Amino acid sequence: MMARVLAPYHNLRLNLSQLSDRQYVLLSAGFLFCIGLIMVGSASMGVADANYGNPFYFFTRHLIYLAIGLVAAAVVSQVPMATWNRYSYWLFLAALVLIILVLVPGIGRRVNGSMRWIGIAGLTIQPSELVKFAGVLAMAAYLWRRQDEVRSRWMGFVKPMAFVSLTVGLLLAEPDFGASMVIVMALMVMLFLAGAPLMLYLMISCGLLLVGVLIMIAEPYRMKRLMAFTDPWADQYNSGYQLVQSLIAFGRGDWFGVGLGQSVQKLFYLPEAHTDFVFAVYAEEFGLMGVMILLVAMITLVMTGLRIGQRAECAGQVFSGYVAYGLSVTIGIQAAVNLGVNTGLFPTKGLTLPLVSYGGSSLVMMFVVLAVLLRIDAEASEPNERAVSRQGGTHDYR
Template identity: 35%
Template structure:
């Protein structure tokens, strides 16, 4: 029988363990490279979960194919994505900023070029990809990173003038509208929404007024409704969202089968590789609806793990932005975090029936060519931002690159140096004839004003002036000039 003396002792011991754990976690988070290591862990976990689930989905759909054709493409794409991650991590942030105007021009040019006969299409889109053999390249994914880098560069360059709408919106909003128009000509509403998240994140974190967001969100909602009503398959998606049971064998099949797969999974799932939805019950399960397959095979626990990872990613990304002193890096980290987490929220939202189907991927989880490579490169840029935190810069430059930096041969980041303030420019001397021609030169004083100033001068100055005007040539000290 437990005595009353033992119970407080157990509570104290339990509270001591919790307090010690909390202190240890706080101390670890206070380390210079904590954000960098957290981001690497999140990146690795999401990438591994995505590769495993894509292989699980592809194994059944390609049962008659060889092992190389079934598993080779996802592994190849992840390998290319790791190269993109290393590029984003290896290139200095200063170089990314200098290259951002060129990158946005390349994105605009590729989006325009994909609308020509050189572009290929699928899934209801006439032009969306450049195909090279079995691989494809979707330029809209590059446009997301380009807008985040270039938009942050423009806003930071004009930060002293952002109180005026003209400087806040121009040229970033017009260029974004050009990107939106080119993407809608493919047509691709889902990618347009993802790109809009980047634009809104840049305006939000730079401190744009709330009334501007009200106007932008209202205009965007109206545009989406008009486009959805005016297009055949978008109108079908909207009506299916409002009433998914109206056409269960047609347009409503995907949303309904996704909900059935989530329900079949239960708490712990049916087991990895044991899902039934991938047997052509749920089309595109490895792309747009892979979250439903996670729920079916890994259950509620698996879905919760994925959601927690994206939630921690949001916290870590904003932590990286808050701990940086470079305003451009802060905007870039915030925009990339908002884009990745926002796109994940939209994908999960339409899988569970809270949003209409838009056809965008779950970052790092869904199968895809360009989306996987570019998203991994964006994670590399975000990890690069983590290495540029002031404490991290000081530690890396004084203590060395560390284990990860030494293994990847990463250079030490440069400390942030705020731009030097410009000295006030002296006004130029007006032209000699400005007073006579009505210029900006002040009018000459009248003889009475000159006489009054002369008399009010100090005695020594008065005698000096008198001696000079009388032509005696003697100074007040008695010496000769």
């Protein structure tokens, strides 16, 4: 009798074990995109109605961004990894130019005290999202070309840190400390995976940590956030307001949540409820059980991306492997920071939750990232000789 009851669950376990990496990526990403659409609609209704007279303003725009992202993914999925390898430095240079344009008066747009956006044809573009993607491609191309140098010589490690420093410097000028942190951490992980000398890696990491601390204490508003992070209730109506309201949302959610659309914190209590703090609203409406499901989906996506990278590297597609590692780590780090900010583990940062939060640039680039991961998966599944040839493994694009 018990065997008959458990039979469907046994079959489910077998079916899950038979899913390919491509299917895991599509299922986990599709779930997160759906959750994002639902939560953006739920969390933004009040502010959209108050500011635009249309409760579905952000929901509609989110749908449009999803459609644009699908088109972008369809196009990007047709681009061979050899092409990304060949033009990775040029793409990175273009991304840096966009970052510089953000800082030019009259071109960059200031929102909440930061110059992080460019207005083009009625759309607002955030170049830092492109920099994350282009930075991973450029680092992967460098590691593919100079792998032996990175593993054996100090200069092989120091040279890529020069362009990392340039990128971070431009982002901090906006200022965008959150994006800078994600990029530095992701590229450092890529260097570690490439086999950089451990002692040098630890020295550079400690140096970067020290620089991060100095940057944190150099700006009064960052110190204010740090103090609010350590004890948000001490100034719950000022510097600690966001974190306090976020924690209240988690407390209200309890085990199973208050129900979809029933959040109170999104009603002008929690700032940025549909962007940086959408996870808190989700926790309030779906509770701890919903949070666990979302975490499983996010972890599945990141781990599958890392597995795709490992398979590509084992197939001789070194550049593709590093790209998959870098993109997966970037998603994981940004998600971890956003979740940490929402739960009070990290000081407040202006970072969205990948695939879930509202934001056109972030959403479209997430589709591009997923398309590249799926392309890597497809090429890694081809016979080794053909895949390596298509990637440019027999040529040196120095």
